Amino acid sequence: MPNSLTFQTSSMASITWHKLYPSVAEAETDLKPRMIKRFVIEDLKVALVRTESSFYAFREACPHLGESLHKGLVNAWDEVVCPLHFYRFSLRTGEEQSGKNCSDLTQYLVKYDEKGFFVGV
Numbered sequence: 001m002p003n004s005l006t007f008q009t010s011s012m013a014s015i016t017w018h019k020l021y022p023s024v025a026e027a028e029t030d031l032k033p034r035m036i037k038r039f040v041i042e043d044l045k046v047a048l049v050r051t052e053s054s055f056y057a058f059r060e061a062c063p064h065l066g067e068s069l070h071k072g073l074v075n076a077w078d079e080v081v082c083p084l085h086f087y088r089f090s091l092r093t094g095e096e097q098s099g100k101n102c103s104d105l106t107q108y109l110v111k112y113d114e115k116g117f118f119v120g121v
Contacts, residue, residue: 015109020048021117027055036080038070041121046108048119049091051078055110056091057119063087063096063103080105 018041021027031037031050038060039046045060047070058080060069067084074080079088079097088097094105109120 015120016042017111017118017120018042019116019118021112024112024117027112027117031055034074036070036072036074038068039119041119044121046119046121047080048110049074049080051091055112055117057108057110058089058091058094059106059108063089063105064100 020039021030028050031048033050033052035050037048039048045068047058047060049056049058051074058069061067062069062082062084064082064085064087067082069080069082072081072083074091075088078091080091081088085100086098087100087102089095089105090097094107096102096104111118111120
């Protein structure tokens with residue numbers, strides 16, 4: 001089970017940080033650029049993506065029909081593409097980019113420091 005700590009945001013919402021890797025170097029080694037990896041955190045399926053410049057975490061199910069986005073791909077515009085109906089979602093904002101009137105992705109926070117690599121849910 002991942003190590004975690006609770007962080008209070010200014011809106012008083014509670015975020016629990018879950019350690020996925022002991023270091024950012026290990027995350028970079030395990031997760032090649034444009035690769036999508038699925039983790040289960042607190043019974044949530046979370047997808048983690050590494051791009052050339054950053055890491056992104058989001059709810060692994062497509063908001064349209066719940067297809068597993070870890071089966072999809074990350075395109076050159078840093079969008080995750082659903083394998084079922086090809087809905088595209090911005091990794092930076094979570095917004096649906098296909099113009100198909102679908103809900104946006106639920107995104108999660110990512111942080112890394114000398115203590116490890118964490119996703120906040």
